[in-house]
Amino acid sequence: MQSSFPLFPQAASSIASEVDLLYFFILAVASFFAVLVSVAVVFFAIKFRRRHADEIGHDIHGSIALELIWSIIPFVLAMVMFFWGADLYFRIARPPADAMDVYVVGKQWMWKVQHPEGVREINELHVPLGRPVRITLGSEDVLHDFYIPAFRVKMDAVPGKLTTLWFTATKTGSYHVFCAEYCGTQHSGMIGQVIVMEPHDYEAWLAGGRSTGTAVQNGEKLFTQLACITCHKTDTSGRGPVLTGVFGSTVQLMDGRQVIVDENYLRESVMNPQAKIVLGYQPIMPTFQGTVSEENLLQLIAYIKTLKATTPESPEGGQ
Amino acid sequence: MSHISSKRLFYTIFVSLIILTGLTVFVARQDFGAMNTPVALAIAGLKATLVILYFMGVRYNTPLTKVVAASGFVWLIILFGMTMGDYLTRSWLGFPGR
Amino acid sequence: MENPNAPHEHHPALQHHFHSMAQQLEASVLGMWVFLVTEVMFFGGLFMAYILYRSLYPDAWLAGSQELDEFLGGLNTVVLICSSLTMALAVRAAQVGSRKGQIVNLILTIVFGTVFLVVKYFEYAKKFEHHLVPGAHFDPARDPAQQLYFSLYFMMTGVHALHMVVGIGLMLVMLHMAWKGRFSAEYFAPVEISGLYWHFVDIVWIFLFPLLYLIGKHH
Amino acid sequence: MNHDIKAGSYLDAPHGIASWLLTKDHKRIALLYLISITVFFIIGGIFAAGIRTELMTPEGDLFTADMYNKVFTLHGVVMIFFFLIPSIPATLGNFLVPIMCGAKDLAFPRINLLSWYLYVAGASLTIGAVALGGVDTGWTFYTPYSSMASNTNVTLAALGVFIAGFSSILTGFNFIVTIHRMRAPGLTWFRMPLFLWAHYATSLVMILGTPVVAITILLVGAERALGFAIFDPRVGGDPVLFQHLFWFYSHPAVYIMILPAMGVISELVAAVSRKQIFGYSFVAYSSLAIAIIGFLVWGHHMFVSSQSIYAGLVFSIITMIVAVPSAVKTFNWTATMYKGSITWDSPTYWVLGFMGLFLIGGLTGLFLGTMGLDVHLHDTYFVVAHFHYIMVGGGVMGFLGGVHFWWPKMTGRIYPETAGKIAAVLVFVGFNLTFFPQFVVGYLGMPRRYHAYPEEFQILNVLSTGGAAVLGAGYLLILAYLVASFFKPRNAPANPWGATGLEWDIPSPPTTFNFEHDPVVTEDAYDYVGRARKAREN
C-alpha cells in the first residue's frame, strides 16, 4: 500500500509507466526553461542594476535571428510533446480485442459495478492481474468521472450515452477510485477501490460472490419482461426488426443515413427510439426512458450483443 | 459614410428581397434531396448580403467596417466548424465515447 | 481616416472628447458594427445548437417544422423587409435633411415592427393551444426530440422578438428626435446606427424563416 | 514638486457623491471599478480562506459537503467574473487607454459608466444568490447538473454572470473604437505602447467570445425556469454541447485575464530597465496571435468528456501552438532586461514575481495540453495549481505590479517603498507555498472540488493552507499601505519612475480632460535613448 506521505503515485497498470515517462520528459523541458528564464532575469536585474539616477539602458531594438530561434525551438519541443501525447492517448483509448468486459454505472453518489459473470458490487471493483479490462460506463443522472490514479486512466460517465475505458493492472493491491467530475453534494464521497487480485484469487472471489445471473442472462430476462420480444422476434414476423446479428452491422435508416450499430446506437434505440428509424419500419417502438435503468440497459445491450450466430445463450457476454 | 444612396437603389434592393423571399418559399416545395438546406441557406445568404451591402451601406464604407462586419461570420464558422468537427468524427475509433 | 485634424466645427451635438463631427460619426458607426458582431455571436450560440440537433434528429425537425405556419412566417418576412426599406429611407431622409421624410418613414418602420410582433403573438398562442411548448405540457404522443426543436424555436424567435421590442423603443426615441428636428446633414449618427441595428434584426429573421418554417415543405 | 493639491485634478473637480456616481470621466470610472473589484477580491479571498481551512484535515469538518461546494463555486465565480476579468482592463485599462491614445476620454463615456452599473447589477444578483443560500455548480456550470440536478439558486447567479458579461462586452467595445478612432496625431499603430496592443487583443476576445457564454447561460436559465430542453439527455439533448459552448468563451477568457497583465508587464519591463522593449513588433503581434489562435483550442478542457479523439487531436495541437507566442513574449521581456538600467524599486519585484510564476503556470499548461497526460491530470489539483499559477501568479501579480507602478499617477500619492517590497516578497513566497504542493498532490491523483480526501494527501494540503495564510497576509499588507497613502499629502511627481509614455507627461493626478493641449506624438514607444539625446541637446 501507499506510504502515509507519498510524493509520487504508484504505477499499477501497463499504461502508467508510459504516462510517467512523458511526464518526466515534459518536466525536464519545463524545468529547463523555468530555470533558464528565472536565472537570466535575476542575473540581469543584478548585473545591470541602475548605477545613477539618470542612467538609461543600451540602444537595443531586437534581433530577427533571436526571435526565430526562440519561436522555433519551443515550437519543435511543443510538437514533440503533442505527438508523443497523442500517440499515448490512442493507446489509452483503444482497448485490446481480448479485453474482458465490466459494466459500471455512476449514480449520485456511488459506482455500481457489474461483472459479466453476474457478480455485482458497489464502490468496489475486483479485477484479475494482467488481464485487460474494458469498462463500459454509463450514468443515471449527471456527469461523473471514473478515475483510477494508480492506473492513470479516467473517463467521464455521461448521461445519455455510454463511454469506455480500459486498463491492464500490473500490481496486486487495492487502489483508489475517485469520481473526478463534479456531481453534487457527495462528489467527494463517490470514491471506492479497485482490488487487483491474482487470477486464481479472482476466480475464487467470483465463485464466492452472490451472482444474480450473468449480465447476458439478465438481459435476456429483461428482453422478455419488457415485452421487447413481442416485436423483436427471431424471424421477420415481428413488428420490429430482427435483432440477431445486428451488433456491428450497418443499418439503413429511413432518412437515408446509415449507421454502424455500436453500444451507443443500441442505447439510443431503446431510450430514444424515434431518433433513428430503421428503413422499412414504423416509428412505433415506445421509449423506455424512465422504465429501464442504466444498469438494466447495459444488460439488455450485453444480451443483444450476443445475438450473433446460433447460440444466443453463450455466457461469456461480449468477448 | 456620408455616402447617400439613391431612393431608386433602395427600391431595387427591396424588390429583389421580396422576389428572393418568394423564391425561398417556392424552392422549399421542390425536392433537391441533400441540397434542400444549402439552397435555402444560399438564398438567405444572398438576401443578407444585399441588406448588409446596401441598406447598411457597407459597400460604401471603410475597409475597417468591412473587416468588422465579416469577422462575426468568420468567428461563427470557427464555432460551428470545430464543434461539428467533434460530433462528425465521434465513434470513428469504434469504441463508445471515444 | 484616422484622427482627422479638422478644426472644431462646434456643432451643438459634438461631444467634448471628439475633434470633429466626422470623427464622432465614424466612432459611433464603428461602435455599432462592433456591437453587431457581438450580436452575431450571441445568436451564434443558438444556431450552433440548432445545427447540431438538426443533424442528429432530422425527423424531429421535419415534424416540428410542419407545425409552424408557413404563411404567417412568410408574411412576417415581407413585413420585416418593408420595415428595412422604410428604415433605409429614414436614414436617407436624415442625410438629406428632410424632416418630413424622417418622420413618415420612422412611423412606418414602427408600424411594420408592431405588425410583426402581433403576428408573432398569434403564432405563439397557437403553439400553446397545440401543446407544443416544451416542458410539462408538451404533447406526450410526440417524439421527445421534438422538444429540442420547439425549445430552440422559442429561444430563437423569442430572443429575436425581444430585439424587435428594443428596436421599436429605439425608433420611438429617433422619432422624438426627428420631430424636434435634431437631425441634419451634419448630424444623423443616431438614426444611422439605430438603422444598422434594425437591419441586423431583419437579417436574423431572414435566416430564421427558412431554417424554422420551410424544412420539408416538399413533403 | 511641493504643491499640495493640484488645481483641476480629476479627483477634485466636481465634488460630491453624485458627481462620482454619475461621472462620465474614464478616470473616475476606473476608480469606481478599482474599489468594486477590491471588494470582490476580498470576498473571493474569504471564500478561498474557507476552502483552505476546510482542507487542512482530510475529513470534512468545517463545512457540510453542500456548504463546501457552494464555497468553491462562489470563490471561482467571484474571482473570475467579478474580479479577474474586469481587474486590469476596467481599472488600469479604463484609466490609461484614453491617456495613452492621447484622447480626452473613451469614445463612449456614457456606455463606460453603464458598463460599471451593469457590473454592479450583475455582482449584486450573484451576491443575492449567495444570500438566498448560494450556488453549487462550480464556476463551469456544467449541465445537466446545473440545469436539472442542482436545487440551488443557479438561475439567479447565472443571470448575474450574464449581466456582468455585458459589462465586459461594453468595455471591450469601447476600447476597440477608442484605439481605432481616437489616437492622437502621429500615434501610429507601431508607436502605440504595448499596453494598448494588449488591450486591443483583449477587447477582441471580449466582444467575440462573451456573447456566446451569455446565450449559453441563458439557455441553462431557460431550462431551469421554463422547463425547456436544450441539454437534457432524456429527450436526446447533449450535455457535452454545453461544454463546447461554455469553453468557446471560457478558454479565450483566460486570455482576457492574462493579456492585460502581459501588457502591464511589457510597460513595466521597459520602464524599470529604461530601455526600448526588445522585439517590439513581435511582442505586439504575439498579443493578437494569442487572442486569435486562442479561439481554436477550447476542446483541451474536454479530452475525457467523450469528445471525439480526432477533435481532441486538433485542439491539442493548436494548444501547443498557442504556447509559442507566450514563449516569444517571455523571451523578449528577458532580453529587454539585458544591458538595461534596472532599478530595484517595488515595481521590479512584481515584474520578477510575475515572470517566475507565469512561467511555471504556462509551462504546466503544456502538461495539460498533451492529450495522453491530461487523461491523468484532468480535474485534479494539478489543474488547480496550473491555473492559480497563471491567474494569481500571472494575472494578479501583473495587476498589483500595474497598481504599484501607476498608483502615483492615479492618486497623486506615494506609498512606502519598503512596505511594497516586503509585500511583494510575502506574496511570492506565500504563493509558492500555497500552490506548489498542489502540483504534487495533483499528480498523486487528488481530484478537485473535494470536500474530504484520503489521509495520505494531508501533509501537502496543510502546507498549502499555511502558504495561503502568508499569501493572505501579503495581500492585506498591500491593502493597508495603499489605503493609508490616501491620508498622506498628494505629492507624487508627474513622472516618478523617469518613464516614457504620454501618461507621464501630464500631472499626477491628471486633470479632468487629461491634456491641456492635444498631444502630437513624434517618437516611438519606450524611446529612452531618443529622450536622453533630446535632454542632452536642450
Ligand code: HEA
Ligand atoms: C489566465 C488564465 C490562463 C492562461 C493564460 C492559461 C494558459 C494555458 N493553459 Fe490553462 N487553464 C486555466 C487558465 C489559464 N490557462 C484555467 C482557469 C483552467 C481550468 C478551468 C477549469 O476547469 O475550471 C485551465 C485549464 C487548462 C487545461 C485543461 C485541463 C483540464 O481540465 O484537463 C489545459 C489543457 O490543455 C490548459 C492549457 C493551457 C496552455 C497550454 C496555456 C498556454 O497559453 C500557456 C503558454 C505559456 C507558456 C508555455 C510559458 C512561456 C513559454 C516558455 C518559457 C518557453 C517554453 C515553451 C515551450 C517549450 C513550448 N489549461
Ligand code: HEA
Ligand atoms: C482570479 C482567480 C482566482 C484567485 C485570485 C484565486 C485565489 C485563491 N484560490 Fe482559487 N480558484 C479559482 C480562481 C482563483 N482563485 C477558480 C476559478 C477555482 C475553481 C472553482 C471551481 O472549481 O469551480 C478556484 C479553486 C480553488 C481551489 C480548489 C477548490 C476545490 O477544487 O475544491 C483552491 C484550493 O486551495 C483555491 C485556493 C485559492 C487560494 C488559497 C487563493 C489565494 O490567492 C487567495 C488569497 C486571499 C486570501 C487568503 C484572503 C485575504 C486574507 C485573509 C482574509 C487572511 C486570513 C487567511 C487565512 C487564515 C488563510 N482556489
Ligand code: CUA
Ligand atoms: Cu460523481 Cu463526482
Ligand SMILES: [Cu+2]
Ligand atoms: Cu483552456
